[in-house]
Amino acid sequence: MSLVLNEEQKLLKASAADFARKESPLSRVRALRDSDDELGFSRELWASMAALGWPAILVPEQYGGLGLGLTEICCVIEELGRNLVPEPLLSNALLGSAAIIEAGSEEQKSRLLPAVADGSGLVALAWQERKTRYDPAVIEASASPSGGGWTLEGEKVLVWDGHVADVLVVSARTSGAPGDRDGVSLFLVDKGAAGLKITRQQTMDLRNAAVLRFDSVELDSDSLLGTEGEGLAPLQAIIDRATLGLCAEMMGSAEAVFAMTLDYLKTREQFGVVIGSFQALKHRAALIFIELELSRSALMGACEAVDAAADDVAEKISTAKARLSGTAVLAAYEGLQMHGGVGMTDEHDIGFYLKRARAAELSFGDAAWHRDRFATLQGL
Amino acid sequence: MPDIEQFRVDCAAWLEENCPDSMRWEGPKAGDGTIGEMLAWGGRKADWSKNPDARVWLDRMAEKGWTAPTWPREYGGGGLDKDEGRVLGQELARLKAMPPLAGFGLTMIGPLLVDHGTEEQKKRFLPEICRGEIRWCQGYSEPNSGSDLASLATRAELDGDDWVLNGQKVWTSYADLADWMFCLVRTDTESKHGGITFILFDMDDPGITVRPIPLISGYSPFCETFIENVRVPRDQVVGGVNNGWTMAKALLGHERSMISSAFSERGSVNRLVELAREYLPGEDGRIGDAHSRDSVVALTMDKACLDLTIRRTGEAAKLGQQPGPETSIFKYYATELNKARYSLMVSLLGPQALGWEGEGFEEGELEITREWLRSRGNSIEGGTSEIQLNIIAKRVLGLPD
Ligand SMILES: Cc1cc2nc3c(=O)[nH]c(=O)nc-3n(C[C@H](O)[C@H](O)[C@H](O)COP(=O)(O)OP(=O)(O)OC[C@H]3O[C@@H](n4cnc5c(N)ncnc54)[C@H](O)[C@@H]3O)c2cc1C
Numbered sequence: 088m089s090l091v092l093n094e095e096q097k098l099l100k101a102s103a104a105d106f107a108r109k110e111s112p113l114s115r116v117r118a119l120r121d122s123d124d125e126l127g128f129s130r131e132l133w134a135s136m137a138a139l140g141w142p143a144i145l146v147p148e149q150y151g152g153l154g155l156g157l158t159e160i161c162c163v164i165e166e167l168g169r170n171l172v173p174e175p176l177l178s179n180a181l182l183g184s185a186a187i188i189e190a191g192s193e194e195q196k197s198r199l200l201p202a203v204a205d206g207s208g209l210v211a212l213a214w215q216e217r218k219t220r221y222d223p224a225v226i227e228a229s230a231s232p233s234g235g236g237w238t239l240e241g242e243k244v245l246v247w248d249g250h251v252a253d254v255l256v257v258s259a260r261t262s263g264a265p266g267d268r269d270g271v272s273l274f275l276v277d278k279g280a281a282g283l284k285i286t287r288q289q290t291m292d293l294r295n296a297a298v299l300r301f302d303s304v305e306l307d308s309d310s311l312l313g314t315e316g317e318g319l320a321p322l323q324a325i326i327d328r329a330t331l332g333l334c335a336e337m338m339g340s341a342e343a344v345f346a347m348t349l350d351y352l353k354t355r356e357q358f359g360v361v362i363g364s365f366q367a368l369k370h371r372a373a374l375i376f377i378e379l380e381l382s383r384s385a386l387m388g389a390c391e392a393v394d395a396a397a398d399d400v401a402e403k404i405s406t407a408k409a410r411l412s413g414t415a416v417l418a419a420y421e422g423l424q425m426h427g428g429v430g431m432t433d434e435h436d437i438g439f440y441l442k443r444a445r446a447a448e449l450s451f452g453d454a455a456w457h458r459d460r461f462a463t464l465q466g467l
Numbered sequence: 468m469p470d471i472e473q474f475r476v477d478c479a480a481w482l483e484e485n486c487p488d489s490m491r492w493e494g495p496k497a498g499d500g501t502i503g504e505m506l507a508w509g510g511r512k513a514d515w516s517k518n519p520d521a522r523v524w525l526d527r528m529a530e531k532g533w534t535a536p537t538w539p540r541e542y543g544g545g546g547l548d549k550d551e552g553r554v555l556g557q558e559l560a561r562l563k564a565m566p567p568l569a570g571f572g573l574t575m576i577g578p579l580l581v582d583h584g585t586e587e588q589k590k591r592f593l594p595e596i597c598r599g600e601i602r603w604c605q606g607y608s609e610p611n612s613g614s615d616l617a618s619l620a621t622r623a624e625l626d627g628d629d630w631v632l633n634g635q636k637v638w639t640s641y642a643d644l645a646d647w648m649f650c651l652v653r654t655d656t657e658s659k660h661g662g663i664t665f666i667l668f669d670m671d672d673p674g675i676t677v678r679p680i681p682l683i684s685g686y687s688p689f690c691e692t693f694i695e696n697v698r699v700p701r702d703q704v705v706g707g708v709n710n711g712w713t714m715a716k717a718l719l720g721h722e723r724s725m726i727s728s729a730f731s732e733r734g735s736v737n738r739l740v741e742l743a744r745e746y747l748p749g750e751d752g753r754i755g756d757a758h759s760r761d762s763v764v765a766l767t768m769d770k771a772c773l774d775l776t777i778r779r780t781g782e783a784a785k786l787g788q789q790p791g792p793e794t795s796i797f798k799y800y801a802t803e804l805n806k807a808r809y810s811l812m813v814s815l816l817g818p819q820a821l822g823w824e825g826e827g828f829e830e831g832e833l834e835i836t837r838e839w840l841r842s843r844g845n846s847i848e849g850g851t852s853e854i855q856l857n858i859i860a861k862r863v864l865g866l867p868d
Pocket residue numbers: 355356357358362365367368424425426427428429431604605606607608609610611612613614615637638639640641689844845847848849850851852853854857
């Protein structure tokens with residue numbers, strides 16, 4: 088393990104960068120939005136990504152995957168993040184199928200993971216409700232025993248790529264009240280289950296998401312994922328690693344917005360000089376650069392900790408998310424300000440990054456929430 | 468009873484009778500339109516369907532001359548003296564009445580014409596402004612002239628008794644809804660600041676094309692304005708040929724004070740508290756989360772300090788003292804504070820702030836997200852924060868360029 092990428096990781100990152108540049112410039116995201124595209128991404132492009140092996144990165148080899156680590160998937164996600172590539176890699180690899188890998192039985196894994204690895208099957212994780220904010224224990228959805236199986240009731244929101252998932256992993260209470268540490272269970276639900284209504288959500292940052300409504304959805308006994316009532320620990324571990332994936336995406340998009348800003352500072356002229364010659368802007372650009380470098384270290388340090396199964400994984404992830412949240416929003420806020428009027432227009436790309444930066448900041452815990460969690464973990 | 472107290476009694480009674488209920492406004496709450504929709508902007512293209520009461524309120528106030536209370540009666544104003552104007556303001560505030568008329572006419576071009584217009588210009592434009600019959604837009608910025616406004620290049624050449632205008636303006640707020648533009652044009656290329664002229668024209672004049680530009684918030688309040696061989700009679704120049712920079716500076720003062728007063732809008736900070744209590748509830752009305760509690764209170768105190776500073780300046784002005792250097796901080800501080808406020812609101816909402824429209828989000832949540840996006844422009848429009856700080860450093864602190 089190291090804070091420098093090895094040769095294979097560098098190659099993987101370069102191929103993802105190449106892919107993003109050639110196949111998915113930001114104009115694609117804009118076009119998908121402007122045409123009200125039903126999916127919000129392209130199945131063909133997803134198939135190309137599958138051919139490159141990306142959905143297989145985290146799937147263990149015995150289920151048809153590559154059995155690689157967080158560092159590898161983060162290399163890819165970071166590069167896709169530069170252009171806000173909308174295909175469902177993060178949600179599928181780090182949320183949906185990650186839940187199966189983390190908590191699934193042998194039977195569930197061998198049934199579901201091969202399709203994940205080859206890209207033909209999409210899995211989404213439904214863990215958030217309107218009041219959940221950042222604590223996955225704060226849920227009201229319930230599963231009560233019925234005829235050997237379960238009846239699922241409730242609503243989930245912001246289910247990333249929930250509109251296209253074939254299988255949904257859903258958290259629900261089998262006992263206790265919202266906030267209780269015990270009593271959370273995970274279930275596998277088929278997208279076609281009777282009583283399940285899936286509605287696509289329109290998010291400001293164009294991340295594809297859905298609202299799920301469960302109206303007396305009947306589940307078999309074997310749809311339970313992991314141990315009844317003990318779903319919170321695996322759920323938290325999954326969300327943690329997805330948080331790190333999100334940090335990688337934020338790293339990529341923050342660097343992209345900074346590159347865009349730097350370019351503008353070097354080309355836009357006012358008062359007969361490029362605006363980058365004004366110290367008021369120059370120093371702030373240098374400060375953003377400092378933040379980006381610290382953020383990259385935090386990100387890589389956390390990837391290293393996860394892949395080495397270190398004791399302080401959660402602290403490292405919270406450090407990364409707290410830092411990246413600050414950096415991504417800073418780079419976007421400052422970038423927009425330095426663009427002046429044109430930055431406020433939808434025709435300019437910077438708004439896409441601003442919206443994504445804040446949406447990512449407010450997903451899986453903002454900076455203050457992660458600092459608080461860090462303090463709790465350290466007994467402070 | 469002294470005259471001024473009699474005036475207060477009469478004024479209160481008249482307002483009580485004439486201000487429609489829907490124009491008495493406590494601050495934003497669910498179900499209201501946006502403040503932009505509730506206000507009367509006037510003009511030939513006004514759409515009153517969303518707020519018919521706003522029109523009633525405007526017409527009644529305009530008839531009294533109270534849209535511009537202290538302007539002379541002959542120009543459509545109320546002819547009130549300073550004290551009466553202050554009393555009227557206090558009585559309006561007591562009723563929480565919405566301003567009867569919004570826009571650049573009353574707040575920007577009107578005051579400029581009062582000070583610098585010819586008698587004929589005052590007679591022609593001020594009454595229409597007071598009655599909300601014409602709506603104005605500001606044609607200053609150009610693609611290559613933003614912060615360095617004096618580099619503007621839209622040309623005006625004299626042909627007989629007309630100026631012929633050619634060029635392009637950009638970020639022209641509400642150019643699509645405005646009837647007239649006050650515009651800066653270049654009449655002399657030899658002198659940068661001394662070659663600019665301030666001119667007025669009708670947006671329906673042949674040769675003007677307006678293209679709305681959508682903002683990141685999804686709304687489209689500003690436009691690109693193309694000006695091609697537009698003929699403008701000489702008597703529509705304000706303040707004299709090549710004297711436009713002086714006019715612009717005078718007007719920019721009005722604009723900046725308008726922008727800062729727009730942000731001292733009532734109820735605004737309480738909204739932070741309301742949201743914090745709703746989304747992060749604690750015991751007995753406390754804000755449940757320590758970090759958010761601190762952030763909300765910090766901004767509440769910042770706002771109180773700004774309000775006190777504005778009041779301090781106002782009281783000094785009433786005593787006839789010249790405005791001091793503290794006024795230079797208003798635009799910067801008020802707009803940065805407004806941005807911080809919306810940024811915090813979005814944090815308070817958490818993941819529920821991620822919506823754009825449709826399922827899974829409340830109306831009020833979607834509105835806050837859009838308003839937050841719009842607020843990012845506050846530190847750009849009307850002179851950027853960087854330019855404000857440069858002005859403070861140079862003009863107030865005497866630091867070299
Ligand atoms: C919502 C909105 C509404 C607007 N409405 C109108 C309108 O109605 N009419 C109108 O004429 N204009 C309007 N504007 C335009 C506005 O006045 C300009 O955008 C503003 O003056 C900045 O100019 P610019 O956009 O060209 O940015 P630039 O001047 O190119 O500035 C780019 C960046 O460089 C910085 N910068 C520039 N010079 C310096 C310096 N010397 N030192 C340090 N930093 C510097 C700026 O602060 C900014 O961060 C509007 C703008 C917005 C966002």
